[in-house]
Amino acid sequence: MLFLLHPALELEAVEVKGPSPYGSGSREEKVAFDKDDGLVRLRFPQRIGKGEGLEVVFQYSGQIRDDERLKIGPEGGYGLSGAFWYPQNFTGDLHAARVSLHLPNTPDRPDGLVGVVPGTLDQEGYFSPILPVFGIYFAYGNYTKKSIAWRGKEISIYCTNESATIADQILKTAEDILEFYSQKFGEYPFDNLTLVETELPAPRGAPSGAQGIGGVAPPTLVFLNSILLRMGKVPTNLLAHEISHQWWGNLVPVSLKKGYTPWFSEGFATYSDALYVEKTLGRERMMQHLVKMGHLYFQSTLYLEDEPLGTCYINSPMYRPVVYAKGARVLHSLRGLLGDEAFFRVLKEFASGYALKDATLADFKSIAEEVSQKKLDSFFEDWFEKKGFPHYKISEVKMEAVEGAPQKFHISLIIEQLGEIFTGSLEVAFYGQGAEERKEIFFGERSAPLSFTLPFKPERIVLDPDYWVLREPSGDDIWPRFFRAGGAKK
Template sequence: MIKSLSLFFFITISSLVISQSSAIYEQRLKNYDVLSYEFSIDLDKYSDTIHVEEIVHINIKTKNTKVILDLINDNGKGGMEVSSVEYMDGPHEFISPSSNWSHKNNILTLPYVPKIGSLMYKITYKGIPKDGLVISKNKFGCRTYFGDNWPTRARNWLACVDHPLDKAKVSFNVYTDTVNQVIANGILTSVKMHGADKIKYSYATSYEIPTKVMVIGVASFKVENVADVGNVSLSSWIYNCFSSEYDKKSFSDLKMSYEILPYFINKFGDYPYKKLANVQSTTRFGGMENASSIFYDENMVGSGKMEALIAHEIAHQWFGNTATEHDFTHLWLSEGFATYFTDDYLGEKYGKNRMDTRLKNERNRVISFLKKNKLPVLDTITSDLMNLLNPNSYQKGAWVLHMLRDKVGDSSFFRGVRTYYQTYKWRNAKTNDFKVIMENECDCSLDTFFNQWLKQSGLPIIQATYAIEKHLYLTIKQHQKEDYNFPLTIRVYYKNGKYNDHDIFVDSKTKGYVIQAKGEVLKIELDPNTKLLFEERRLD
C-alpha cells in the first residue's frame, strides 16, 4: 500500500479508525474459524444504500461458543442495519430463530447453536457504509464503488471477522446498473442479466485471504487483457472517459506489470493467484494491494510515474496478502518487504546507483520521522492503526532487510525469504518466525540484529573524527541513547585522487581505530556503499 496525500486529511477527521487487540481475535480463532464468505450485494444508482445477503460458513471448534462478527451499527449517520439472521447446521433449509441474536456496539452476535463442526449462517442487512466501501464519483463525474478495507474497515459494510488472523475464502455477487463493470477478488464465474436494468457479476476465490484485501470495484471501465504470464491472466482496468489519448497513456502505465510480475515470480516463487487485475480507482490510497485486484489512485494512472508503485503493490501479493502479518504490530513484514523489493527490482533494472539513491532517500525519511516519533518498528504503543503507515513500517523496514542481506549474504538472504514465504503461504507470521528462518539459513544468531533494529526506537547517530600522524587515527562516537553495534565502511580519499575502503566494526559508544594511510589524506566518507541506516553528526 502507498499512501496518498488525501490520507492525512482523512486521519484528522475520521472517527472510525479502531485500535485492535490481537488477543481478542486470537481467542475467537481458538473458538471458531470462518471458512468462507459469500456476499450478494445489490447497488442502487440513485442511493448510497446497499442491500447485502451474506452466507458465512464457520467451523465451530469449542463447546458453548457464541460466534461474533464485526459490523458497524447504523446510528442514524450511516452504518448497517441487520434485519434477519438464519442458520443451517446440515443439508436442510435455513432456520430463522425468533431471537437469540443481537447487533449492538458494532458487534453482531449470531444465534447460539450447541454443536462443534461446520455451521452456516445467512445474514441480511442494509445501510449506507460509513467507510470501507467508498461510494463517490470519479474525476470524470461517473458514479463508482470501491472496497477500501485496510486496516479494519471491512466491518463498515461487511459482517466479518475483521482481522488478518482469520483468513477465509470469499465470493461476491454484485448487482449493478448495466453501464458498469465489476472487478473483485478471484475469478469471474458468471455474468448474467438481472431483470431489465441490472447485471449480476459473480467472482470467487479458491484461496483464503484476510478481510483487509477483500474488495469489489464497480464503475464504467475499459478493460485491456494484457497477456498471460504463465498461467496468470493479466488485465488493466481504466475509467471509460472516451479519450483515446488518455486510454493510451493509462493502459501504457498499467502494462508495466507485464515486466514486473515475472521478476517477482523468479525471486519468490509462483504468483499465488490466477489473475492480476490492475485497476484505476477512486479511494484514499495511492495504491492498495487487494488480492489479485490491485487498486491505484485515479490521478496516478496515466501519469507516467507508476513503475515503483506497481512494483510495490505486486510485491504485496506475496508479502501481506498470502504470507500475512499476525497483527499490525508486525506490519513491516508487509510494507517493509514491499518497499525493499521495489528498491531491489529498480536496482536490478536500472543499476546500483538507482537503488542507492532510493535507499538514501528512505534513510532521510526515517531520520526525519524518528526525530519526532520515538517509536520502534515493532510498535505496540500506537493505537490508531492508520498512523502505522509511517517510515518505520515502510522505509525502516526496508532498511532492516537491506542490512540483513548484507549481514548474511545474497544467497542466504534470498533463500531465507523464499523459505519464509513458502512456510507462511496462506498463513500468518510474526517477526520472530521470520528471524528463526533466517537464522537457519545463515547458521547464525540474529538476536542482537533484530532486537536493535526492530525493538529499539532510534538509529545510530555517528560522529567521526580523525587525526593524521604516521597513521590515520579514527574515533567513532555514537550519540544516540540506545546501544547499537554494526559494521561500517570508511572510505579514505587522498589528494592524489585515489581512495581506499576500510571495514571496521563498531560495538561501543566511543571507539578508536588505526588505519594505515596510503598517501596524503583529503577527507573520509562513512558508508560509501550505502549499507547502514544511520544519521551522521558532523563537526561544525
C-alpha cells in the same frame, strides 16, 4: 465470535452450516447474536474444533451513507473491506466467502458497467476467491478491459477512457514487475492479476481534504487511484509497491498473531519498490530512493514520538515513517549483513514457508539465522525493539608517515556512538591520492578506537560508504566533516 458490521446495517438472521472445512456440512442451525454499535457477537451452538472450518451465513440489509470506503453511484463505485459493508472478522483472520454482487437494474443505470472483484465472478454473480482472503473488495464502472498473457496467467487492467492511453504501458510494467518478483520472492502465487482504476479515499485518520491513497492490493487485485493514472504517466513505484503485496500481505497474510509485525507487508512492499528501482535504474538510483525514505523517517521523528519498528501498528502516527520508510531501510541493512545470495533465499523461504500462515518476527528471524548461519539477536534487538537510529561520529583522526616508508601512513581514529548504542559491523573507507581502501569494523560499545597502516595518505574517511545502515544524517560519519544531503560520493 466477533464480527464487525456497519452500524447502519440491520442484521436479520445468522445461520451456521457444518462444522467442516469450507462448510459443506449437513447440519444447519440458527445462531443467537446481538449487535451493538457495529459489533456483532455470535454464540455458536457448539465449540469449533481446532482446524475445523465453519460456514456462517448472514442475512442483513440496509444502506450505508457517508463512508469514504464505500462509494456507490450510477456511474461507478467501489467497496473496501474496511467499510464493514459485509460482516467482517478482524484483520488477520483468513476466510473464504461467497458474495453475490448485483447492480440494481434501474432506468438511469448506464450501459456497459463492469464489475471487478478478487477471485472469479461466475454467471450468477457469485464471487469465489481462490484462496482464503482477509477482506472482500469490489469496484465497478464504465471500464475498458485490456489484458495480456503472462506464463499462462492473465494480467488485466480495467480503466476508464481517460487512462486508456497508458493501459498498455501499465500492463507491460506490471508484467516486468511480476517477472522480477517471481525470480526474487518465488513464483507468483495466484492465477491472475487484475489492475483496476478507481477513486480511493484518503488514509484513515488523515485530515479532511487529504489526498487519496495511491493503491490498495487485496489478493489478485490492485486498485489504482484514478487521479494518478490520469496524469498520463505510468506510476511505476506505486505499481511495484502494490504488486509486491501479492507476496507481502496476501501470500504471507496480514495477521494479528502476537509477535506479528506489519513490517512484513508494508516494510517489505516499500523495499520491493526499491529493489525494482535497482533492477530498472541501477544501484545509485535505488540508494537515492532509500536515502529519501530515511529522510522521511528522520523528519517525522522531529515532531512525533518515535516508536520501535517491532511494535508500531496502524493506529500510530508514526506508522508510515517507521513501518514503511525505516522498515525498508532495515530490510536493506539485513541484506547488507547477510549478503545478496542468503538475503534473497531468506525472502523466498519466508514466502513459501508462511504462505497463508501467520508469521511472527521470531519466525522470520529463525529463517534468516538458519539460511545465513549467523546469530542475529543483536540486529533484531537493535532495529525492532529500540526506537531511533545510530549516530556515528568519526573523531580524533591522527596520521603520520611510517618511518623509512614515506608512502605508508599510520592512521588512528575513534568512532563514537552518540545516543543509543547499535551493534554490528560497518565498513570504513579511506580515500586519498586516487586510492581507496576499506576496513570492516565491529561496533558493540560506545566508542571504538581503530588504527591501521595504509599504503597512501588518506584525505577522506567515510563510514559505511555504501549506506547499508540507517543513521543520523549529520555528516559526523565523514572526515573531514561536511554537510551531505545525499548518499556518500566517492
